[in-house]
Amino acid sequence: MRKKKTLLLVVSLLLVVALFGTVLTGCGGNKQSSNNNATQEKKPILIGGVAPVTGPAATFGKSTKQGYEMALEEWNAKGGVLGRTVKLIFEDDKADPTEAANAFSKLINENHVVAIVGSVTSSCSLAGAPIAQRNKVPMITPTSTNVKVTEQGDYIFRACFIDPFQGTVAAKFLYNNLKARKVGVIYDIGQDYNAGLAESFKKKFESLGGQIIAYEGYPDGTTDFNTQLTKILDGKPDAIYSPNYYNDDGLIAKQARSLGFNGPIVGGDGWDSPDLVKIGGDAVNNCYFTNHFSKESKEEIVQNFVKKYEDKYGEAPDALAALGYDGMNIMLTAIQNAGSTDGEAIKDALKNIDYQGVTGHIKFDENRNPIKSAVILKIENGKQVYVTTINP
Numbered sequence: 353m354r355k356k357k358t359l360l361l362v363v364s365l366l367l368v369v370a371l372f373g374t375v376l377t378g379c380g381g382n383k384q385s386s387n388n389n390a391t392q393e394k395k396p397i398l399i400g401g402v403a404p405v406t407g408p409a410a411t412f413g414k415s416t417k418q419g420y421e422m423a424l425e426e427w428n429a430k431g432g433v434l435g436r437t438v439k440l441i442f443e444d445d446k447a448d449p450t451e452a453a454n455a456f457s458k459l460i461n462e463n464h465v466v467a468i469v470g471s472v473t474s475s476c477s478l479a480g481a482p483i484a485q486r487n488k489v490p491m492i493t494p495t496s497t498n499v500k501v502t503e504q505g506d507y508i509f510r511a512c513f514i515d516p517f518q519g520t521v522a523a524k525f526l527y528n529n530l531k532a533r534k535v536g537v538i539y540d541i542g543q544d545y546n547a548g549l550a551e552s553f554k555k556k557f558e559s560l561g562g563q564i565i566a567y568e569g570y571p572d573g574t575t576d577f578n579t580q581l582t583k584i585l586d587g588k589p590d591a592i593y594s595p596n597y598y599n600d601d602g603l604i605a606k607q608a609r610s611l612g613f614n615g616p617i618v619g620g621d622g623w624d625s626p627d628l629v630k631i632g633g634d635a636v637n638n639c640y641f642t643n644h645f646s647k648e649s650k651e652e653i654v655q656n657f658v659k660k661y662e663d664k665y666g667e668a669p670d671a672l673a674a675l676g677y678d679g680m681n682i683m684l685t686a687i688q689n690a691g692s693t694d695g696e697a698i699k700d701a702l703k704n705i706d707y708q709g710v711t712g713h714i715k716f717d718e719n720r721n722p723i724k725s726a727v728i729l730k731i732e733n734g735k736q737v738y739v740t741t742i743n744p
C-alpha cells in the first residue's frame with residue numbers, strides 16, 4: 353500500500369512538472385512570436401525600382417532613378433510608410449526587354465519586394481508587367497506610354513499619359529498651331545513606344561484633313577536615315593514627325609537639315625534629354641515635342657520640386673525625373689492608404705488614388721491610366737521653351 357501511495361505521489365509530481373513546463377513553454381512561445389511580429393514590423397518595406405542607367409536610354413534612367421530616390425528620402429525623413437523605413441532595391445534593365453524580365457523576376461523572387469516602380473521604356477515595361485501580374489505584385493510605370501502596358505492586368509498602373517493621347521496632341525498641334533497640311537513620318541519599327549506614337553499621330557492627323565506623304569520605318573540600331581528622309585522630302589512636307597528616342601532624333605534632325613529641310617520637326621517625350629542637343633546641335637532648333645512636364649510652370653508644387661531637385665542633384669529636372677518622383681510617391685501613398693503591404697490591398701488603394709503631382713492631378717480610369725494634360729515644348733538656341741498646354 354505504501355509503495356502504491358509513493359508511486360501515485362511520484363506520478364502526480366511528474367504530471368505537475370510536465371504541466372508547469374508546458375505552461376512555461378507556451379508563455380515563452382507567445383513571447384517569441386510577439387517578438388517576431390515586432391521585428392517584422394520594424395523591417396524596412398522593400399520597393400523595387402527599374403530603369404535603364406546604362407545603354408541607349410541611360411539619361412532617361414538616371415533622371416527617373418533620381419526621382420525615385422528623392423521621393424523615397426522625403427518619406428523616410430517624415431517617418432517612413434506605416435511607421436517603417438522604405439528601402440529601394442534598384443535594377444538596371446539597360447533598356448533591354450530581356451534584362452527587364454530578369455530584373456522583375458529577381459526583385460520579386462529573390463528580393464521579395466512588395467511593389468515595383470518601373471520601368472521606363474514601353475518595351476521593358478511590357479516585358480516586366482506580365483511577371484508582376486502573375487505574382488500579384490503591384491507595379492506602376494512612371495514613363496511607359498504604350499497603351500498595351502496596363503492591358504497586362506489589374507496590378508499594372510502608370511503615371512504618364514498614353515501614346516494615343518500624345519500622338520493626338522502632336523497631330524492637333526501640327527495641324528492647328530503650325531498649320532501643317534503635309535507631313536512625313538519616320539519611326540523605329542523595333543520599339544513599341546515609337547510605333548504606337550507614329551500610328552496614333554497618323555490616324556489623328558488624317559482625320560483632321562492632313563496628308564501623310566510618307567510613312568517610313570527603320571530597324572532598331574539604324575544610324576543612317578538618309579534613305580527614309582529622302583523619300584519623305586520628295587513629297588515636300590510642311591513638317592516631319594519623328595516620335596523616337598533622343599539618340600536617334602538628334603541624328604535624324606542633322607541629316608534632314610543636311611538634305612535641305614528647314615521646316616519644323618516634331619517628336620514625343622522621348623526627346624526630353626540633354627543629349628538631344630549634344631547630338632543634334634543647331635539642327636534641333638525650331639523643333640517641338642510633346643511632354644509631361646515643364647520646369648517653367650509657375651505652379652507652386654512644380655517650383656518647389658524644381659528647387660529641391662536642383663539643390664540635391666545640381667541640375668534641373670526633366671520630365672523623366674518628375675514622373676519618377678510622382679510614380680514613387682503614388683506607390684508609397686497607396687501603401688500608406690492600404691494600411692498594409694499586401695499586394696491586393698495596395699492594388700485596391702492604387703485604384704482609388706487621388707494624387708496631386710508635379711506632372712499633374714492624377715486619378716486612374718478603368719484601365720489604370722491617368723487622365724492628364726500634355727505640354728508642348730520648343731527648342732530655341734539649344735534650350736527648351738514652354739509653348740502651350742493641351743488638355744485631354
